[in-house]
Amino acid sequence: MSLSLRAPSLRRRPSRPSLSGGGPLRAVGIVLLWLFVALNVAGLVWVVFQSFRDTRSILSSPFGLPDSWSFENFSTAWKVSDFATATFNSVSVAVISSVVTVALAAPAAYYLSRHESRLNRNLTLFFILGLGVPVQVILIPLFVMLNQVSLTNSLIGLNLVYIGISMPFTVFLLTGFFRSLPAELEEAAALDGASPIGTFLRVMLPVAKGGILTAFVLQLISHWNETLLALTLLQSTDKYTLPVALISFVQQQTYSGADWGGLFAGLCIVILPLLAVYLWLGRKLSEGLTLGMGK
Amino acid sequence: MSVEARERPSDAVNAPRSKPRKRGRETNGTLSQQRRKLLIPFVGPALTFYVVLFIIPTGAAVWISLHNWAGSGPMTWTGLSNYTALFQDELFKKSLWNTLLLLVVVGVVMFVLSFAMTLVLRDMAGRKIARSIIFFPHLINALVYGVLAGFLFNPGGLVNTLLKPFGVTEPPQWLAQDNLFPLIMLTLTFMTTGYYTTILMAGVDRIPPYYYEDCAMAGANAWQRLRYVILPLTWDVFGVCAVLWTISSVKIFEIVWIFGGSSGSGIPPTQTWTAAVYTYATAFSGESLPAYGAATASAIISLALVTVLVVLIRRVMRRDVIEF
Incomplete structure (x- = not known):
């Protein structure tokens, strides 16, 4: 397993010369591609629009526009179906576990990437091997372990689990990132008499801010979306995170009749924070998940 | 390597490159020792979380899969x-x-x-x-x-x-x-x-x-x-x-x-x-x-x-x- 990692770079490329043959096949391809793009945008806009309409009008004219921008669905979902608690739980778990994950993984990744030795290479590999383990493997042992220390049905337990399972990816991403930083920085700091910990905190961390932010937000997103572990470990509604609340909301509807308005509002609560984060950090995130991965 | 290390414990860390330049070796030695000391504070916490919440459960999964178990009560060994x-x-x-x-x-x-x-x-x-x-x-x-x-x-x-x-x-x-x-x-x-x-x-x-x-x-x-x-x-x-x-x-x-x-x-x-x-x-x-x-x-x-x-x-x- 050779691991050559390169951190996301923000280098701009010169605009390339047009090379397309301009054949009919390509024209069709371009049309199809824009259709696909449009479908994605339209789907998102459509979900947001429907969340402002009541179930009857959604069903009678699924493409209708909302009559008014009333937040009735949202307030019902928020209060009656208790998405408020779930949102609060999701936000706190995602933020806390991501902060701790990055705080633990950054020094480890820094050490492993800057000091070449066989031990460090093996340790890096040991971390990265975790990427290949499907989460269902550790599901039952984790449940049993946490049950013994009374941390099931607890957000603290969920936080711990999220920190543990995020280590492989975060260490992987950040070792690649630290490796791309110039070694001269450290040498200069050492010459100036900075201690190794001081070098890490005052020289390397500020330089690595971008990569660390990317790692943090990628964890934030994955913990926000994580479903299987939350579904297993949380049992009472006051502990539910958003995905679990959404599942229980959908399942209740098989008895109480579909409340599509409320459901669309719930979907918006799940999607829109992600959209906001993506608009804020878009390129960094996609580069973290593609370049960081692809090389 | 291990035999050599046991014979000359003081030199073990730098054994492979101890010969050519004495002074160089000395500074290298302190630097790498200093670095080695940092392994625990830098990598330790991450490694602990990873081992306790990921590696041990993975091992436990293999162990549980060889048993008959309803979650509570006794586990009975059933092999494969x-x-x-x-x-x-x-x-x-x-x-x-x-x-x-x-x-x-x-x-x-x-x-x-x-x-x-x-x-x-x-x-x-x-x-x-x-x-x-x-x-x-x-x-x-x-x-x-x-x-x-x-x-x-x-x-x-x-x-x-x-x-x-x-x-x-x-x-x-x-x-x-x-x-x-x-x-x-x-x-x-x-x-x-x-x-x-x-x-x-x-x-x-x-x-x-x-x-x-x-x-x-x-x-x-x-x-x-x-x-x-x-x-x-x-x-x-x-x-x-x-x-x-x-x-x-x-x-x-x-x-x-x-x-x-x-x-x-x-x-x-x-x-x-x-x-x-x-x-x-x-x-x-x-x-x-x-x-x-x-x-x-x-x-x-x-x-x-x-x-x-x-x-x-x-x-x-x-x-x-x-x-x-």
Whole structure:
């Protein structure tokens, strides 16, 4: 397993010369591609629009526009179906576990990437091997372990689990990132008499801010979306995170009749924070998940 | 090495390079010792979390899978009988088959589509914005797509409304139990194609433009350019994508769990089960006595599947790396 990692770079490329043959096949391809793009945008806009309409009008004219921008669905979902608690739980778990994950993984990744030795290479590999383990493997042992220390049905337990399972990816991403930083920085700091910990905190961390932010937000997103572990470990509604609340909301509807308005509002609560984060950090995130991965 | 270290404990750390320059060795020694001391504070905490919450559970999973256990009460050692029982269980075989279908069929279709989209995107006007948009679905929880599919395909849903003007008065029962899985595959393809397109794009973007200029001068046609430039230079990225998809397809759970609104009992119809759903349902469904042994055994089989496939993919995809 050779691991050559390169951190996301923000280098701009010169605009390339047009090379397309301009054949009919390509024209069709371009049309199809824009259709696909449009479908994605339209789907998102459509979900947001429907969340402002009541179930009857959604069903009678699924493409209708909302009559008014009333937040009735949202307030019902928020209060009656208790998405408020779930949102609060999701936000706190995602933020806390991501902060701790990055705080633990950054020094480890820094050490492993800057000091070449066989031990460090093996340790890096040991971390990265975790990427290949499907989460269902550790599901039952984790449940049993946490049950013994009374941390099931607890957000603290969920936080711990999220920190543990995020280590492989975060260490992987950040070792690649630290490796791309110039070694001269450290040498200069050492010459100036900075201690190794001081070098890490005052020289390397500020330089690595971008990569660390990317790692943090990628964890934030994955913990926000994580479903299987939350579904297993949380049992009472006051502990539910958003995905679990959404599942229980959908399942209740098989008895109480579909409340599509409320459901669309719930979907918006799940999607829109992600959209906001993506608009804020878009390129960094996609580069973290593609370049960081692809090389 | 270890023998040498025992004989000369004081020199053990620097033994290999102790000979040539004495002074150099001295400073090297203190530096590396200093560094070694930092291993614990820097790597220790991360390693502890990882080992306690990831590695130990993985080991425990292997252990539990060799037992008969209902979660509480005694564990009885059964050796490999959980595994042999699984391969006689029609439901498990169906679940594993479904996982393989996702892995292979969705994988192949998605790769062909992604590669085609990459080629179109490569020098298209507005490529940046198109690329950012098709990446976004990857960030959304798959649950959302499962719920939306329920709205689109239910009998009075959007798809049937759209089909009505075309004279389709008796549309297929989209959400009949046997049709669900193909719909899941379709939805997954739709969800994931954009992400893999962006990864392939990152690979294609690294190809320096002078290769294309060479092609143009040599009079290569589009096919030759694809065959002799783009494919060989993005081969390693394909390999990474294949590994990535293998790993992520084996743990697909949410979308199956909720697809089409799910059934009343909360457990999806068995026709759609994947390996991950099998593991969860066998242990936590609450319908029958939980069988932790069988459930973890099924998860270990998924792990074995991933391991074998990743090793195979790396073998097959291995080429001499082309530096450029």
